[in-house]
Amino acid sequence: MTNEIKELKTFSAKIRIAAMEALEEIGAGHIGGVMSMADLMAVLYGKAMKIDPKNPRWEDRDWLVVSKGHCGPAVYAALALKGYFDVKDLKKVNQPKTFLPSHCDRNLTPGVDMTTGSLGQGMSTAIGTAWGNLYQKKDNYTYLVLGDGESQEGQVWEGALFAAQQKVHNLIAFIDYNKKQLDGYTKDVCEMGDLRQKFEDFGWYAQSIDGHDHQAILDAIENAKTNAGERPSMIVLNTEKGHGCKFAEGVLYNHHMSFTKDQVKEAVKQLEEEIKELG
Template identity: 85%
Template sequence: MSTATEIKDLQIYSKNIRIAAMKALEKIGAGHIGGVMSMADLMAVLYGKVMRIDPKNPGWADRDWLVVSKGHCGPAVYASLALKGYFDIKDLIKVNQPGTFLPSHCDRNLTPGVDMTTGSLGQGMSTAIGTAWGNKYQNRDSYTYLVLGDGESQEGQVWEGALFAAQQKVSNLIAFVDYNKKQLDGYTKDVCEMGDLKQKFEDFGWYAGECDGHDHQAIINAIEDAKKNAGDRPSMIVLNTEKGRGCSFAEDILYNHHMSFTKEQIEEAVKRLEKEIKELEQGV
């Protein structure tokens, strides 16, 4: 169990991730704001508590790896990395600009701290399995963490990978579905209903859990449970999240997968988050 101070620090970190990501997208005036916001709390837990990393040595061979298969939500990753010191946070304004090292989709060849190039949906499942399997083969004491979108989970490659990872006992793989229940053009249940994702992964031979994806302690507990109980199986944690969570102009809008916004909207959303951070720091 984490201390109250640790959880407060993670809450502040996640709000700062949201702020940094929004400021990064402000210059463009558009972006995948919904999914960026829904995964911010997971990013805070992974980079702030769980993963074994070294910002001064991003290529450290024994580090834990993160594969964000929903690579179009790269600004959440970039914000997390910048706040951890992988690169100057001032560089976030370069997101998706000509010649940038912070492209629209994550690219391991461009961005310090990005472990895998992603964005062609479904393929992150395969690369994460390969990463984990390779590290296990080399007897490295590390985990690979994978983030999938719920709409992305409609891809056949995800389920081919699920079968393979269970068959090969890739037990050092812990995956998450950012289950915000929306995709590009509507609710996932209306586009392609996936049913009970937790049960599906169990049926495919994985250890599976489920929790509130905005509750930092719940996410930590779910990861610890997976490490304790998975045995020789890969693990899946279904995170119940809200698309656009924490962004005042996006969280109550249906079509918030990718949207345009104004500088004034960003400023208002940032102001609200900064107020929440101040209240946390003051113990309000």
């Protein structure tokens, strides 16, 4: 294992810890999806994205649109750990008059590029952002994170057609394919079939990888930049809902959960031991 991967694994564990401890204050939250996308957040903020925590609105930055906005705590944890704001402020998540609301809000949170939460709409706003930057000849990328249940929305597929038609090649999207949505397994609610193949059929450069493998994520992003040509890119992340959180892993209904401080304490201890083993 390279030092870079060790650092990203450590960053992932710290994101999970920070997000859990933030949600601990209210004893509930969208813990399942927060945990399943933590590794992606570590790779994006730890390596892949061009950012400046001291200047969140830097015009030449890469953009991130987390369309599954209810998983904002994963974003907030990454932002805080990168220095966009004090880690101590994570205790304010979902609190009255907070700048860290339940869903991502660009008008409130330093480092959040797009207000999200109305599922499906992030596809359109991310495409608009990427297309606008392309029109202005900016040398940056827009990254988009979609949920798998969210991908049942018609707006996602309208956007997929448009982005391919307009050759929005500076857009790299991910689907957090943890196989679950609010009220059950995606296959039982609305089977999506082979998502990678679907996006390829819609004209995208599409890959499917292990969404908890940091090297695979890095390689897929590089493949997208190198091989997509004039196509937008989709990376389907095969993930586990609740991954890395002891009390959420393997639980059927873990989209939104209630939990105790003792459960958080035990889960954090396990992650801290993993960090220690990584050296």
